[in-house]
Amino acid sequence: MNFRSILLLLLLTVSTLSTAQITSEDILFTVDDTPVYASEFIRVYNKNLDLVKDESQKDVDAYLQLFINYKLKLAEAKTLKLDEKGSYKRELKSYRNQLAQNYLTDNTVTEELIEEAYQRTKQLVKARHILVRIDDTTPDKDTLAAYMKIIKLRSRLIDEGFDNVKKDVHDGKTIFVEDLGYFSAFKMVYSFENAAYNTQVGDVSQPFRTRFGYHVIQVLDKRPSLGAVHVSHIMVAKNKTGDTISDPEIRINEIYKKLNQGERFESLAKQFSDDKSSAEKGGELAPFSKGQLASPEFEDAAFNLALVGEVSEPFKTDFGWHIIKLLDKKPVPPLEDIKAELEEKVKQDSRSKIINDTRIQDLKTRYNIPDTQPALPYFVKILNNNYFNNTWELPKKFTADKLFLTIGEQTYTYQDFGDYLLKRQGLYSDQLSFNKIIDHNYNLFLDERLKAYQDANLENENKEFANIVSEYRDGLLLFELMENEIWNAGTKDTLAIQDYYKANKDKYFWNTRIDAVIAASAERKYIKKAAKLLKKGVPIEDIKTKLNVNDKIHVIFTTGIFEQHHQGLPNNFEFKTGMSEIYKFNDGYIVAKVNQVLPKTLKSYEEAKGNVISDFQADKEERWMQGLHAKYTVSVNETVLTKVRNQINNQ
CATH class of the missing domain: 3.10.50.40 (Chitinase A; domain 3)
Structure with a gap:
């Protein structure tokens, strides 16, 4: 192939790629006469790609169907005029205003102040x-x-x-x-x-x-300064259910005795801690600093531990009873762990003036606001001492319509600033000069107008902000629709839900469970003794009296109904009546007396109600979506869809 042919081929390739690129005008599909642009679809697809766990939803055509359903729901919401509800407008406005705060200031200055504050917290x-x-x-x-x-x-x-x-x-x-x-x-x-x-x-x-x-x-x-502390804990919750041991103080003291007997803290936490989120990790909690937790008692107990490995005595909080083990003490958490907290403080204390001053200067530059305001001497001349007692008025020959200030496409007249002065009279000491009063009012007037103009035009000036607000607007509208059409059915359509349960009973069963007594110990010899006594039918309290002697806790008992994968049972536990074999489990041993094996049984309506409501709503939504597809006309532009597929597949 000669050079001329190669060059022609390259030109053709570039031409083909150019024509295949998505433009801002490309319409992917319409819902009735409302266009949905390909650029929006690609942006949303890429944004959600990493969040999608179902691989089928990463397929462009499969995702397109989800997106069409999304747009159909929005069309229905607008048909029902949900976007005109006062509550909807108020919540959208509140979110938009809150989100805007992240886009209205120079983050560089904020970041510098956060870094400085972080160093000073140490x-x-x-x-x-x-x-x-x-x-x-x-x-x-x-x-x-x-x-x-x-x-x-x-x-x-x-x-x-x-x-x-x-x-x-x-x-x-x-x-x-x-x-x-x-x-x-x-x-x-x-x-x-x-x-x-x-x-x-x-x-x-x-x-x-x-x-x-x-x-x-x-x-x-x-x-x-003091920093963070890292601990593990064992918790016995208040009002413990499903256990014949009803006094949490007695149970925590039994666990504490086992610790003093040399049993591992982590093993006891795995077996007996009622804090499920930390139990499987041996009771380990994330590091925290003073004032971070909801329980001052817990914080005090943690910070009072001096040596790594030291264990507290049992103590009580509003959540129950605890034992704490010190894992580490850290001088100050890493910046990334407390950055959000520091940022909030920076924006609330007197540092905020630095952030505000920087923002105002940036806005003056952006909107070409001069450093001096030539109209101010005129307003100094028309002030008099009546301004201090709230009786001042604008003069009769006041030049109201004269241009005072221009910010972007917004203009303000002498009347606008004069009205501002009228509202603020009586706020100043008569010790201040008129020059200072006018300068101060002008700076406040300019600050307020600059911020208001930037805020009002933020969607036009910042595409990212506009996209986020649009997504929230649609998401909030979709929530209103789904709540009205589907989710409220869980509380209102009682008879329909019961009928659904009757028609689908084969979906709602209890799996096999056991009614049992479980004995746990760090030593096999005590479990063997407990097993013999349980087999003979000796009451639990009598067994505890016999085995837990000399102020030592060798065996802890738990009773109740247990399903597979309960924290007190090994995964290979055999569900059958009678005494189980002895299992090595969590650095110790357990044995169980199974009083009854509860077979797989049909759940009553009340027992299955939560799952029934969820399934009923899913079924109702599916039939409702079929109705929306029939109600609205969806037309997909296959040519644009091909371009979308090519662009996404070549990313």
Whole structure:
């Protein structure tokens, strides 16, 4: 093949690939006259691909049928005008506003503040300070006087000492001289925290300003903070059912005695802990820090353990009785584990001003807002002292229609800013100049309008945000529809559900179970003794009295109805009446006296009700979907579908 032929072939290949690409105008299918675009289908398919466990749903054609059903349900919801319900609109608005917060600020600044806060959570600072109290309404001359006073007090603190200065000047009103003890990130306003962490131990900071006034800080000590603790636990829940041992305190103390006898904590947790989520892992919990759990008693007991491997005495919480084993102590959790918590705190404390200031500056740049507002001198001239007592009015010859501000495609007139001034009169001290009042109001006015414009246009400016809101809008609408048409049937169509049960009884059975007494011990010899006594019909309490002697628990009994794979039974346990063989299980031994084998039996309606309702709803949904396919006309564009298949298969 010559060079010319190869070049022609390459050009043809590129041309073919180009024509096969999906465009924003390609309609994959229509529901009646409503188009569904191929680009939406591909985006949703790719987004959900990793979440799909059924391999058949990864097939483009199979997924298309699911997507068509989805769009049919949305069409039905709109036909029923569910999108016009007040509750639907309110919930959508609430979600949209909450989601928007993640897209309205510069995450770079937030990330830097989170990293800084994380580093500070690893260290405690011990400090004391002097504060000369002023606020934003303090006149300029008094602000200067306060600054000069804090400079003098700083010198006195260094020369005379904290106690002498406190005794002389602290009045708890205008001057505060206080010992603050230890604190870490988020315990003080951000500017104060900065000064504390940036001052060396033994030094006194330079004067700095917060919203409370002028401060100086003397740093006395810095030390590592407490972090996370990693424990395992055994829990005996309150109101334990299915067991003849009804007193959880007695049971936890029996387990505690077995621990003191040398039995492994993990094995006992697997056998007897009522916390199912941790029992199979030997009672191990994820690491946690102070204030993270719902039980302060549990946290205190965990942090009071000093040595790895140390075990607590039994103690009680609102959830039941516990024994804790210390696995590890960690100084501070990794950043990724507490990042969400730190981000929430960053956005709520005085750090938020830095985030806000950065956002406003970015918006000024984006929407070409000049640094100066030439109209402000006009508003300074029309202010008078009536503004301080809430009786000020706009002048009669006020130039209301003159252009004041432009943000994107939104314009504001002198009237808009004048009205804003009218609403805010009476909020300022007569000690402030008119220039300061107008500047402050303009900055607030501009901030509010910039944020409102960005928020209102977020769907146009951010495609990702627009897609997420659209998906939630449809998902919420679908939930409303399914609740009305299908899910509420579980509570309303009682007779229909009972009829469904009668017609499908062969689907609802109890599997084979046993009514039994299970004995568990770490030593085979005690299980052998327990088996002999159980076989003779000796009561459980008498067996416990005979075997659990000298304040030692050798055998623990559990009674009740057990299915296969119960935590107290090995997987190979044979379901038959009488005494079982002795099984080695969970680092110990068990034997069971099976009083009765309960065969596979039909469940009553009440016993099967949950499964019946679920199956009834699935059956009703299937018949309902058949009706929707008959009600709406779906037309698939096969040419576009081929392009979709090719694009997805070549990804």
